Amino acid sequence: MSDKSPLVSVVIPCYNYGKYVEEAIDSCLQSTLTDLEIIVVNDGSTDPDTIEFLAQLDKPKTLVIHQENKGLPAARNVGIRQSLGKYILPLDADDKIDPSLLEKEVDILESDPHLGFVTSWMKSFGDSQVVWRFPAYNFYKLLFCNMVANSSLFRKEAWEQVDGYNEQMKRGYEDWDFWISLGEKGWRGNTIPEALLLWRKHSRSMISESVRIHDHLVEQIIQNHPSLYTPEKKLELRQIWLPTEKPNAGRLSGKPSSAVKTAPSSLPAMHAAPAKPQSKKEKKNRTSPAPEKKQSVVQRKPSSTPRSKLSRSMEGKTHTQTKKSFSKPLLFI
CATH class of the missing domain: 3.90.550.10 (Spore Coat Polysaccharide Biosynthesis Protein SpsA; Chain A)
Incomplete structure (x- = not known):
């Protein structure tokens, strides 16, 4: 070298x-x-x-x-x-990684000294081929939803300030915990809307174990950052990062939040956004008349949000939905 x-x-x-x-x-x-x-x-x-x-x-x-x-x-x-x-x-x-990942992420960090890390979309290969499109970085939402790829470029200076990865997070979600630590120190993130990380999907992975103990890992993250999860701090951060949303937006509950509704449609089925309730007019338009004879069409009530796992909310009081909760990437809402 x-x-x-x-x-x-x-x-x-x-x-x-x-x-x-x-x-x-x-x-x-x-x-x-x-x-x-x-x-x-x-x-x-x-x-x-x-x-x-x-x-x-x-x-x-x-x-x-x-x-x-x-x-x-x-x-x-x-x-x-x-x-x-x-x-x-x-x-x-x-x-x-894509050949251009390092160059593109370095360029962004070099152009803004206030950025601590840069992430990108992710594309799986192997057992499945799916493009994961992450939303724009938002620290408030990051507290409840890991929207950062595990392989994201960060400043070594920022890593030093948070004393590195938490070595107690041996069983998963160590990356989510790390991105929260950076945000807690005031570092912001940035998302490149290109699939530059290539994630191998195969049966042998830490993900299965992380999913199995999801609730435990979430509680561990809360314990690692207790000051971020007080009602007062969450309200303060929501007002900073979601200034245009209604006071109850982003609350942890079984109801779809605005973040869920705007989830990318390209995510696989178990990560899809909840079905939006349809008006009577929309339901009527969906029913196409038969060409020759009348057919009875049964209009089914839109099903509730697909759930792969119910876990306690980060507040520890209510329940919330996860859409295949795992750390690469975890979508916890």
């Missing part, structure tokens, strides 16, 4: 993903931005093929760190501490 400090450090924790990590590394080496280093953290892998691959890994601009298994957030922190870049991109070992 060069003695000159790179502009970007890509940190890739790897636990038993030797069959995927080379693709992740190569996607970074194919970036249009070449002023980078890649740090792979072998987080105590036990898979023989992964151990052998990482022991023999010899790629340009790439360093491998070996450690005992400490979990994903700790592995990221270890890699970031060893990094030399001004900007950090955390990348999962089974994912890839």
Whole structure:
């Protein structure tokens, strides 16, 4: 690796993903931005093929760190501490990036010193092909909805200010917790409306475990940021970030909020926005008369919002909906 400090450090924790990590590394080496280093953290892998691959890994601009298994957030922190870049991109070992991701996200951070991180839309590959279109960054909504891709470029300076990823979040949602920590310190985010992160969808993933213990992880996030979830602070932040919405907008309840109604229609079915109640005129227009004989058409009442999981609200009093609650990306409303 060069003695000159790179502009970007890509940190890739790897636990038993030797069959995927080379693709992740190569996607970074194919970036249009070449002023980078890649740090792979072998987080105590036990898979023989992964151990052998990482022991023999010899790629340009790439360093491998070996450690005992400490979990994903700790592995990221270890890699970031060893990094030399001004900007950090955390990348999962089974994912890839578009060649233009680093250049586009760096340009935005360079142009605005008040931005702490830049995210983008995400496209899955492997078992499914879906484009995830995240809304514009909003810190108030981030408290209840993770609208930031796990692999988003951030300033190392910002990471230092929040003491890195919370290493207690070993079982998931460590990225959501981290973005909240940055916002708590006053750092803002920005979203590029392009699918620049390539997320591998396959059966073997932390997501399943995170979904299973979703309520526990949400409570853990609240405990990590208690001052943000008081009624007074939430009201203050809502007035700052949602100044034009009605006082009850964005409340955590079983009813669809404005954020849900404007959810992108391109999300997969289980992430779709709730069906909007139709007027009598709309219902009538939907019923097309038969060409020859009359047919009875049954108008069904629009179903309630699809729910994949009911969890306690961040207030700990009411219940709210999640649309496939998970950390890449978690949509919790």
